[in-house]
Amino acid sequence: MSNSNLFAALRAAFPANLDAVAIDVADGAGGAYSWRDLERGTAMLANLLASLGLPAGSRVAVQTEKSVEALMLYLAVLRAGYVFLPLNTAYQSAEIDYFIGNAEPAVVVCAPKNFAWVSRIAFSAGTGHVFTLGETREGTLLERAAVCSDQHTPAVKAADDLAAILYTSGTTGRSKGAMLSHGNLLSNAQTLKACWDWQPGDVLIHALPIFHVHGLFVASHGALLNGSKMIWFGRFDPKATIARMREATVFMGVPTLYVRMLAEPALTNEAASHMRLFISGSAPLLVETFDSWIERTGHTLLERYGMSETVMLTSNPCRAQDGARRRGTVGPALPGVGVRVRGDHGAPCPVGEIGHIQVRGPNVFSGYWRLPEKTKEEFTNDGWFKTGDVGKIEADGYVTIVGRSKDLIISGGYNVYPAEIEGVINDLPGVAESAVIGVPHPDFGEGVVAVVVAQPGATLDAAAMVAHLKAQIANFKVPKHLFVVADLPRNAMGKVQKNLLREQHQGLFAA
């Protein structure tokens, strides 16, 4: 029986010389990991998981700082045939409580400093095993794995077996787990390998977090499937990244990373001369950033578009003979991916007309975890996934995203759902109602802003409310500004007119 385990495909791409450097750690304690280290480390971790006697399909939820061991843990979960559930390190207890309660993981791995509160949540949700993993190899996970065998045969998986669950809010409502299979992830990685023309000798600078699609799948799979070395940053540092470009060829980032590098005088044509490809995604890339990047480095950014539910969908061309990297567009659909645009009532939009973007392909997820009804709503009757993005397709297939029908703010590449933040604000004492909006921000693309109305007779202290929010929700979700107002603008139907609030505050963060 053939094995569709994603790990097996990545492992097959390791170079023949297993002693070559696979990952060169650029910050923190530094150090290098060989391909053999990845092979042995993932085998030991996979054997540890296998020794726990977990039921098939068990989820392994992970909230740890970025480290090579954390990447190995992801690979080991695939290798052992379980389901990986990454969690943003910024999430606090109420957020973690929700994810663990919803996903019911059999294993939770957290940072040593969080063990007390994470284990309390996990054990009360029925999790059997809680391990710790720190940034510098400390914690019980590696202690336990150290005594496991370094030989392990990857579990046999079918292409549609679940590999990972990524929590995302879809078009509305609370976070839902997008279920991605080994086949979804592998087919997308193989397509991107060909489209982005990965070459022998390519070296990737990996500077993104590894709890979302961009850093965990697109970047890591890209390098691993090409047997390419990674220069690994635990945290993004614009100066240090630019300094390492002379040894690298590929970089992937959200627009904020490009904006921050552009602010560095060291970013020059010469500094970027060894690079082959700069890729941007996860949030809209401003044309100013696109143009400045050409001017400063001589390179044209390649912008692509994807989602947690679908991995990558479209990409501007890599090779000049395949077409231009067109500013303001996310390029044509990837090979094998269908992208179409539909009007409000589902009728096809003519070429160049704006409508709802729908997609299908081997990369598209099978549905939301334990939400068959919600899943059904998010697909059309003929099987296309409704992205919640609004855009148009030109005659030559180039896709432009012009907005979103889903109520979503993307700040520095992280998604913020206004309804979630409004819910937390509305629960604060003295609050009658609130509206959360995103407005242009020079660093984060969009900045989160809250507009709040007090209950009659109550006095609200904006600074105290922000402090309260900081203790409750992930820091990137906390409004950068909170305004207390007498009332919210409403239309004749009584609906809050967020467009008016956005207009009113659009210059708030002007550079």
Ligand code: MCA
């Ligand atoms: C940090 N802060 C933020 C953000 N990040 N505020 C708004 N939005 C953010 N994204 C705030 C913190 O709350 C804190 O504020 C202060 O900045 C410093 O925090 P720190 O963690 O030190 O910030 P940083 O290290 O400078 O981080 C900025 C960052 C990071 C490097 C841009 O946000 C980042 O790595 N973003 C990438 C996200 C990503 O990988 N997205 C891919 C999603 P205070 O001091 O007030 O508390 S995958 C996806 O979308 C799809 C599928 C796709 O297409 O790829």
Ligand code: AMP
């Ligand atoms: P996530 O739910 O984190 O997977 O975020 C997916 C969303 O990010 C998409 O539905 C888009 O709204 C947005 N997105 C990703 N890439 C781009 C891009 N290149 N341009 C504009 N929006 C993007």
